[in-house]
Amino acid sequence: MLDNKKKMGDFFTRFDKLSERVEGMYALGRRPFGMTFDQMLSPTRARVGNTEVILAGTNNYLGLTFSDECREAAKAAIDAHGTATTGSRLANGTYAEHVALEDDLRHFFGTAAAIVFTTGYQANLAAISALVGRGDHLFIDADSHACIYDASRLCDAETIRFRHNSPEDLARRLARLPEDGARLVVIEGLYSMLGDVAPVAEFVEVAHAHGAMILVDEAHSIGCYGDHGRGLCQAEGVTDEVDFITGTFSKSFASIGGFCVSRHAGLEMTRLVSRPYLFTASGSPANVATARAALAVMAADDSRRTALWDRARQLHAGLTAAGYVPASPPGPIIAVERPDELTAVREWNALLNAGIYVNIAVPPATPQAKSLLRLSVSAAHGVDEINRIIAAFKGLSRAAA
């Protein structure tokens, strides 16, 4: 009892100290954590304080956030259906638009089933925890996104990590296991930190050869890879073999929400057994309508994707020539490794002062504890904007010389 009291005392002392520091920052007019954009001006521009910056870290791959199609769909949905559903999918939160979006996704991917969730994070929690539980085995890539790790905690299955992007390591681990219980392998398509892609077809082969199902999280790859942005599974010709694909509406779809599609109609049982589906409110009418509009743009016209790849190649070549060699081949995510955290922080600040916003990613949020300046490319970037980003990086090396 005494020990507990002492622990509680320590906790409150630490919390009081933290509160004092935060209050001190407020008093200086500073915002304690994270970055604030005071005004979004376009998919690639924002105002920060009095400065206009070029955005090169927003995951707005197709640049649809300010498109007429998405804005009009969102406004019309608010007028027609109100601002929120105020309930979960299973209770009062399924509107005709949620079902229509599920139909659109089934047609787009050619799958038997589709479920729409409130976020991509929730889609992974819901799908994974519905598919495996106590007595089963879940295999996850070591570089998995936090929501896949969180799903492993929620589902109670024994979780086994395999080496990043290594079908061989997965095969060894699968082969060691007794045959009882279900087995689910989870990988991503395009990895969000280093911009590297998974050898999806090889993973599918290994998983199925060992009696496992496979789920591919295509949060970053849908919209960017495959015919009309159908993703890496489609690009590699394995959409019909992959068991589940999850994705998000918060990147290429210019909205908020997530989904899971599957060749197995049995995915539908998720709606009855999955806590993350059952116990949170559904996506707002505006978010759902925006995602539908973005999907319609993708299905009708592949030109934004072509522009995205042109700009990605331009940025990759420019950074390479400037001595900032990206960690992966050209693609929508371009990450530059820095020698240490301090250099990354200094350079991130210098880029911002030069009017360029990129993401900074440092341990423990990064694979192999790397310190990264992470850029994402948008179809809406102009050639001149990419040139200005490259010039700002050249400015960094001049300042360091």
Ligand SMILES: Cc1ncc(COP(=O)(O)O)c(C=O)c1O
């Ligand atoms: C690989 C991956 N999966 C899932 C998510 C979660 O998506 P959402 O923002 O819709 O919750 C993200 C978000 O960044 C992600 O990178």
